[in-house]
Amino acid sequence: MATTYSAWVATRKGLPSTSLQLKxxxxxxxxxxxxxxxxxxxxxxxxxxxxxxxxxxxxxxxxPHVAERDLAGVVVDPNGTEFAAGDAVFGTTALATLGALAEYVVLASSSLVLRPPNVMPVEAAGLGIAITDLKIKSGQTVFINGGSSGVGLAAVQIAKSRGCRVVATASGRNKDLLLSLGADEFIDYTRTPLVAQLSSRTSPKFDGIFDAVGLTDPALYLNCGAYLAPGGRYISAGGFPSTRKALGGMLRQVIEGNFRPTWLGGIAPKYIIVTCPLGKIDLEAVRALVAKGAVKPIVDSVFSFDREGVMAAYEKLMTNHAVGKVVIEVGGSI
Known part of the structure; x- marks a missing residue:
């Protein structure tokens, strides 16, 4: 067995091409x-x-810390936990500072579950994502913004598995994919401004909104009173602008909307942002959905673990046009 391993370490503020070093x-x-x-x-x-x-x-x-969070792999040392050596698993690191972009990782057993036998590691790697409960029930309607993203595609399928009516948005080229995964209604956000399209809908208001794109444009949240039902939840997947100036401006708008009283123009549905990984119970629930075929992992592209591959993977991710998860493979899948 090898005695050392390689990992991509975020060493300083900057894009991956300047921040990441292989150590x-x-x-x-x-x-x-x-x-x-x-x-x-x-x-x-x-x-x-x-x-x-x-x-x-x-x-x-x-x-400095090892980058990334979501992974699939094989247990080498179970260390007296419920796992056995050789178990195929997937999961997520508990903290962003305990990263996954490495050949070996030490993880809490509560952050891992067995990989479903019907998916390969490159498909399972992205299952440890934060899909937060919108408190919706069968028969209710949920809106998913960014439906063609890795998180969005999973959210569409999970919502359908719960018996919900799903309205999803993406560019027109992804319409057929989202409809094939169960979306009941598709909205092309490139056609006209999304807030205008949602505000003009004659259908009942949404019982929940899951923003898989995150805080890139606060308008969807700031205007949600026009299309989110009373008591509905607005959940953001935690995306941020990549510059401090843009982040500060957008956070200010959201915070003002969140805390200002509604009679002074505040927003009634509070902005809930999730960046935390799933817990054991949630991971097991996702595993069960995948195992029975109710959720199919969608992979946009797979890259190698060397510098050329890692940088190409981030370049693809940063285009914002990936359909599904962008994955880095370490060696060959088993």
């Missing part, structure tokens, strides 16, 4: 209680991670 570390031989050693097979990139890398200073992110 070598000793493979841990003593693990904390409740943790396992995983040989990583695939890592799914998350837009939130590169935007934090580019937009926030070192003190706010704990750099």
């Amino acid at each position: 070598t570390f000793p493979i841990p031989t003593k693990l904390p209680k409740g943790h396992v050693l995983v040989r990583v097979q695939a890592i799914a990139l998350n837009p939130f991670c590169y935007k934090m890398m580019a937009g926030l200073p070192n003190f706010a992110t704990g750099r």
Whole structure:
């Protein structure tokens, strides 16, 4: 067995091309209680991670640290947990500062579940994403913004598995894909401004909004009183602009809308942002949906673990045109 491993480390504020460095570390031989050693097979990139890398200073992110969060791999040392050596698993690191873009990772066993047998590592790597409960029930209607993103595609399928009516938005070229995955109504956000399209709808208001794009334009939240039903929840997947100036301006608008009283122009539905990984129970629920075919992981593209591959993967992610997850494969899938 090897005694060292390589990992991509975020070393400073900047885009991946300037921040990431490939470093070598000793493979841990003593693990904390409740943790396992995983040989990583695939890592799914998350837009939130590169935007934090580019937009926030070192003190706010704990750099240097290994990049990324979502992975699939094989248990090497189960360390007395419920897992066994050789188990195929997927999951997510508990903190952004304990990254996944590496050949080996030490993770809490609560952050991992067994990989469904009907998917490969490159497909399972992106399953450990934050899909937060909108508190919606069967028969209700949910709106998913950014339906063709990695998070959005999963959200469409999960909402349908719960018996919801799903309205999703993406560019027109992704209409057929979203409809094939169960979306009941498609909205092309490139046709006219999205807020205008939603405000002019004659259908009942949405019982929940899941913004898989995140805080890139606050208009969807600031105007949601026109299309979100009373008591409905507005959940953001946690995306941010990649510059501090843009982030500050948009955060100010959202915070003002969140805390100002409604009679002074505040927004009744509070802005809920999620960046945390799924817990064990949620991971098991996603695993069950994938295992029975109710949720199909969608992979946009797969890149290699070397510098050329990693940089190309981030370049693809930063186009904002990836349909599904952008994945980096470590060696060959098993």
